[in-house]
Amino acid sequence: MAPTTEPPAKREFVHPDASHAKKKKNKNSIEPITAFYLFLSAGILSAVYAPIQDCDETYNYWEPAHYLAHGYGRQTWEYSPDYAIRSWFYIGIHAVLASVRRILPQASKVGEFYFVRYVLAVFCALCQTILFQVISSTIHPRIGFFFIIALCASPGNFHASTAFLPSSFAMYAVMLGAAAFMNWRGGLKTLRGMIWFAVAGIIGWPFAAALCAPFLMEEGLLAISGGNEDLFEGFIRVARGIVAALLVGVLDTAINTFFYHKVEFVAWNIVKYNVFSSSGGPDLYGTEPWTFYVKNLLLNFNIWFVLALLSLPLFLAQKLAGSSKKGLLSGMRAVVFLLPFYMWLAIFTLQPHKEERFMYPAYPFLALNAAMALHIVLETLGHSEPGTLTSMIPAQVKLFSVLVVFAGCFATSALRIYGVVSGYGAPLSVYKPLGGHVLHADVAAGIDDGSIVGDRGDFVCLGKEWYRFPSSFFLPRDMHAKFVRSEFRGLLPGEFSEARTGFGLFGGTWLTPPGMNDQNEEDLGKYTDIRTCAFMVDTQYPENARRGLGLPPFEPDYVADTTNWEIVTCEPFLDAGNTGFLARALWVPSFDFIPEKYQRKWARHCLLKRRKAD
Incomplete structure (x- = not known):
C-alpha cells in the first residue's frame, strides 16, 4: 500500500499587522441571525410604507419592468435604442420577480409591486448582515453593533x-464587495x-465601481511591499478580477443586445452621457449648490453623518496620541476602510447635478465611518488618563450625556421617517378604488358591488401630478396612464410600443x-385629449385658495x-x-398650542372619475 502524505497546506496571506484577523469571537457580539432580523425589520417597514421619492424610480425602472411583465408601460428617452443608457438586465431581474408573484396564489397587481419590494428588503438585509459580520470580526464587535444602529435607525x-x-x-453589491476585501x-x-x-458598476450604476479604488490601492501596496513573489501573486489576483469583471460586462452586453437588437454596452453609454456629453448631460435637469449633500445627509443621518465626517480626524488623532509608532502602522487598514465615504462625498459634491439617490452606494460606508468614530469617542471617554479634562467628568454624567444625545438622534429619525410617510404616502393609496390590490379572483365581485370602479382599458390621466405617479402596477385591468398638458415644459415619458x-x-x-430627445425638450405628442380620460388624478391646495392665489x-x-x-377618493x-421647513423635515403634531407657522398645511390628493353626460 502506497504511503499517504498530508496535502500541502494552502498558503494564507497574513499581513504583519493583521492580528485583529486572529481575534477570537467576542462573547458580547451580536449573532448574525439577530443582526439579519434587525436589518430585515427595517427593510420590511421600508417596503410597506416608503413613498416613491423620485419620479425616475417610477418611469425609468418600475414602468419598464411593468412593460416586461404586462406588455405596456411608459417609456423614457433613456430606453430609446437611439440612446440606450438603461440596462434591461437590471430591469429584467425585477420583472421576473413581479411575474413570479403573479403566478403564485393570492395574486394581485399591487401585490406584485410589494413582492418586489419585499425581495429587495430580504436581499438588502442579507448584504448588510454579511458586511456587519465582517466588521465585527475584523475591526471590533462594538463597531458592528453601532453599524446596525446607524443603518436601522436612519431615514436614509x-x-x-x-x-x-x-x-x-449598487449599494447591495458594494457591501458584498467591501466585505470580501475586508x-x-x-x-x-x-x-x-x-x-x-463589477456587478455594482455594470449591472447597477457604473460610478459605484469607483468605491473599489481604496481596496485595490491596498492590494497594490501589499503586493509591492511583499517582494517579487507577493507582487506576482497580487498581479494574478487582480488579473483574475479583471477577467471576471469583463465576463460580467459580456453577460450584461449580451442581454442588452437581445433587447435593443444591437450591441450596447450600457455602462459605457451612461458614463459617456453623464461625463462626456456635449448636449448638456444631466445638468439639464437641474443643478444644486455644494451644500446639497451636507443638508440632505444631515436630514437622513443626523448625528451619524457628523460622526462619519469626523471619523478620519478622530482616528488619526487617536493614533498620533498613541505611545508607539506601530500603533499608527497597524491602523493603515482602518484608513482604507474609512476612505470610500470621503471619496464618494467629494466626487459627487463637485458635480453640479445632485440627487439624494446618488449617495445610496456610500450609505454603508457612512454607517461604518460613523460607527468607528463613535467607538473612538466612547473609548476615549471611558479610558481617559488621570488629570485630563474628561477624567474629571463623573461616569454617570458621561453616560447620561451619551444617552440623551442618541435618544434625540433616534427621536429625530423617527419623526423624519413618519413625517415623510404621513406627508407623501398618498400616491400609494389613492388608486385603491381601481382594485389593483384586490385578488384577481375577487375583481368581478368588487365591480358588481361597486367597491371597485373603472372598466378594462380606461385611461387614468395625470396633469401636474405626473411625477407622483407610483407606476402602472397600481392600474389593473389594462388601464393606462396618460398625460394631459400642465405647466411643465420638459420631455415627458412616451409609451412602449405594444406591437x-x-x-x-x-x-x-x-x-x-417617436418624439424622444436628450435635450429635455417638450414633445406635444406625449399628451392625450382630456376628453378620453375616464379618471383624473389631481391635487387640490386649499391653502392657496385661502390666500387668494390664482391658478396657472x-x-x-x-x-x-x-x-x-x-371625487372617488382623496388622501391627505x-x-x-x-x-415651514421644520414641519416639512419632521413630523409635527397638529396641536392647537403649536404656533401656526410650525403647523403642517395639507392638500388633497384625489382620484376623480369623469361624470357621465346627461
Missing part, C-alpha cells in the same frame, strides 16, 4: 433599502471583491419611439370642477409650498 436607509434604483442595487480570514478574496464591485405580431418578443424595447392656465382645479368630475398630502 429607510429610503434606499427597498428603492427600485440602480444606486440601491475579510482576510482564509486568505485574500480579491477575485470575489472585484466581481461584486406584437411580426415584431418578436418585447418589440417595444427595440422599436424607436394649464393647471385648473379639477377637484373643484364638479361639472365634469366626481403635505402642502410643502405652504409648510
Whole structure:
C-alpha cells in the first residue's frame, strides 16, 4: 500500500499587522441571525410604507419592468435604442420577480409591486448582515453593533433599502464587495471583491465601481511591499478580477443586445452621457449648490453623518496620541476602510447635478465611518488618563450625556421617517378604488358591488401630478396612464410600443419611439385629449385658495370642477409650498398650542372619475 502524505497546506496571506484577523469571537457580539432580523425589520417597514421619492424610480425602472411583465408601460428617452443608457438586465431581474408573484396564489397587481419590494428588503438585509459580520470580526464587535444602529435607525436607509434604483442595487453589491476585501480570514478574496464591485458598476450604476479604488490601492501596496513573489501573486489576483469583471460586462452586453437588437454596452453609454456629453448631460435637469449633500445627509443621518465626517480626524488623532509608532502602522487598514465615504462625498459634491439617490452606494460606508468614530469617542471617554479634562467628568454624567444625545438622534429619525410617510404616502393609496390590490379572483365581485370602479382599458390621466405617479402596477385591468398638458415644459415619458405580431418578443424595447430627445425638450405628442380620460388624478391646495392665489392656465382645479368630475377618493398630502421647513423635515403634531407657522398645511390628493353626460 502506497504511503499517504498530508496535502500541502494552502498558503494564507497574513499581513504583519493583521492580528485583529486572529481575534477570537467576542462573547458580547451580536449573532448574525439577530443582526439579519434587525436589518430585515427595517427593510420590511421600508417596503410597506416608503413613498416613491423620485419620479425616475417610477418611469425609468418600475414602468419598464411593468412593460416586461404586462406588455405596456411608459417609456423614457433613456430606453430609446437611439440612446440606450438603461440596462434591461437590471430591469429584467425585477420583472421576473413581479411575474413570479403573479403566478403564485393570492395574486394581485399591487401585490406584485410589494413582492418586489419585499425581495429587495430580504436581499438588502442579507448584504448588510454579511458586511456587519465582517466588521465585527475584523475591526471590533462594538463597531458592528453601532453599524446596525446607524443603518436601522436612519431615514436614509429607510429610503434606499427597498428603492427600485440602480444606486440601491449598487449599494447591495458594494457591501458584498467591501466585505470580501475586508475579510482576510482564509486568505485574500480579491477575485470575489472585484466581481461584486463589477456587478455594482455594470449591472447597477457604473460610478459605484469607483468605491473599489481604496481596496485595490491596498492590494497594490501589499503586493509591492511583499517582494517579487507577493507582487506576482497580487498581479494574478487582480488579473483574475479583471477577467471576471469583463465576463460580467459580456453577460450584461449580451442581454442588452437581445433587447435593443444591437450591441450596447450600457455602462459605457451612461458614463459617456453623464461625463462626456456635449448636449448638456444631466445638468439639464437641474443643478444644486455644494451644500446639497451636507443638508440632505444631515436630514437622513443626523448625528451619524457628523460622526462619519469626523471619523478620519478622530482616528488619526487617536493614533498620533498613541505611545508607539506601530500603533499608527497597524491602523493603515482602518484608513482604507474609512476612505470610500470621503471619496464618494467629494466626487459627487463637485458635480453640479445632485440627487439624494446618488449617495445610496456610500450609505454603508457612512454607517461604518460613523460607527468607528463613535467607538473612538466612547473609548476615549471611558479610558481617559488621570488629570485630563474628561477624567474629571463623573461616569454617570458621561453616560447620561451619551444617552440623551442618541435618544434625540433616534427621536429625530423617527419623526423624519413618519413625517415623510404621513406627508407623501398618498400616491400609494389613492388608486385603491381601481382594485389593483384586490385578488384577481375577487375583481368581478368588487365591480358588481361597486367597491371597485373603472372598466378594462380606461385611461387614468395625470396633469401636474405626473411625477407622483407610483407606476402602472397600481392600474389593473389594462388601464393606462396618460398625460394631459400642465405647466411643465420638459420631455415627458412616451409609451412602449405594444406591437406584437411580426415584431418578436418585447418589440417595444427595440422599436424607436417617436418624439424622444436628450435635450429635455417638450414633445406635444406625449399628451392625450382630456376628453378620453375616464379618471383624473389631481391635487387640490386649499391653502392657496385661502390666500387668494390664482391658478396657472394649464393647471385648473379639477377637484373643484364638479361639472365634469366626481371625487372617488382623496388622501391627505403635505402642502410643502405652504409648510415651514421644520414641519416639512419632521413630523409635527397638529396641536392647537403649536404656533401656526410650525403647523403642517395639507392638500388633497384625489382620484376623480369623469361624470357621465346627461
